[in-house]
Amino acid sequence: MNLNADKKVLALFKDSDALLQGHFKLTSGKHSEWYFEKIRLIDKPAALEKLVDLLVERIRAAGKDFDYVVSPAYGAIAIGFLVALKLGKRFAFTQRVDEKMSFRAGFTGIDGSKAVIVEDILTTGGSINEVVDSLKLRGVEIAGIYVLVDRTAGEALIEGRPVGSLLSLKVEAFEPDACPFCRKGMALTKPGASDKKI
Ligand SMILES: [Zn+2]
Numbered sequence: 001m002n003l004n005a006d007k008k009v010l011a012l013f014k015d016s017d018a019l020l021q022g023h024f025k026l027t028s029g030k031h032s033e034w035y036f037e038k039i040r041l042i043d044k045p046a047a048l049e050k051l052v053d054l055l056v057e058r059i060r061a062a063g064k065d066f067d068y069v070v071s072p073a074y075g076a077i078a079i080g081f082l083v084a085l086k087l088g089k090r091f092a093f094t095q096r097v098d099e100k101m102s103f104r105a106g107f108t109g110i111d112g113s114k115a116v117i118v119e120d121i122l123t124t125g126g127s128i129n130e131v132v133d134s135l136k137l138r139g140v141e142i143a144g145i146y147v148l149v150d151r152t153a154g155e156a157l158i159e160g161r162p163v164g165s166l167l168s169l170k171v172e173a174f175e176p177d178a179c180p181f182c183r184k185g186m187a188l189t190k191p192g193a194s195d196k197k198i
Contacts, residue, residue, distance in 0.1 A: 009054065009166050013149075016040055016047035019167075023181040025190045030173035031181060035191050038121055041148065042078045051148055051166060052082045058164055059087065059116060059146060066143035068092055068115040070135065072101065072127045079148065080118040089116075094134050101130035103138065114141045122147040122163055125156045132159055 013019040018040040024032050041048055066089065071080030073095035084091035092107040092115075103110060117131050128145060135142060145158050150165035157163075176182060 012047065012050050013167060016044050016051065020191070023186040023188050025188050026173055028173065029176070031176055031179040031188065032171055032173045033181060034169070034171045036121065036149065037191065038075060041120055042075065048079065049082065052079060052086065054166055055118070055146055055148065056083055056086045058166070059083065059144065062144055062164070064116070064143040066114040066116050068110060068113050069118050070094065070110070070115045070131060071118045072131050076118060076120045079120055083118050094131050101127070101134045103134060110138050110140060112139045114143045116144040116146065117142065119147045121149045121151060122156055122165065123151050125158050128158050128163070
């Protein structure tokens with residue numbers, strides 16, 4: 001695995017029980033050493049808050065001026081809301097309505113503002129790109145894009161810019177007959193139902 005994070009961050013993710021290390025059977029049928037149970041990030045608010053504090057430090061250090069933190073529904077709402085609270089900013093979320101990512105009618109203050117996007121996990125960038133599009137429609141200037149976990153190991157660029165992350169990793173998945181953990185005789189775990197699987 002290509003892993004780029006300091007030990008403190010890794011320990012915090014493990015504390016949240018969101019990042020599991022072992023020998024997992026993925027939905028693809030491949031095997032992996034790592035498994036991400038994304039919903040667990042919000043299952044333990046105290047553990048999430050410690051991660052959010054680190055993300056807030058990162059956003060502060062960038063020194064950009066902005067009005068809003070914007071996150072896509074649903075998992076990232078709790079994360080973005082906490083970031084906004086700690087930075088003294090406003091918060092809005094986008095949600096899919098008839099397949100199209102947009103803001104609820106009540107978020108009128110967003111028009112023409114400056115915003116930072118906060119998402120939980122960057123996998124392909126699909127949902128973040130949709131948030132970018134919905135912000136452009138409202139004339140919003142994007143002051144930064146941040147995620148807790150970048151599963152592209154820093155390779156993904158959104159709108160030509162890098163995405164800030166706490167944990168940047170690319171997980172290797174093996175065919176069962178080429179799996180080094182099977183060779184070692186490690187017991188295989190099939191994780192429970194989840195929206196996103198590595
Ligand atoms: Zn295996």
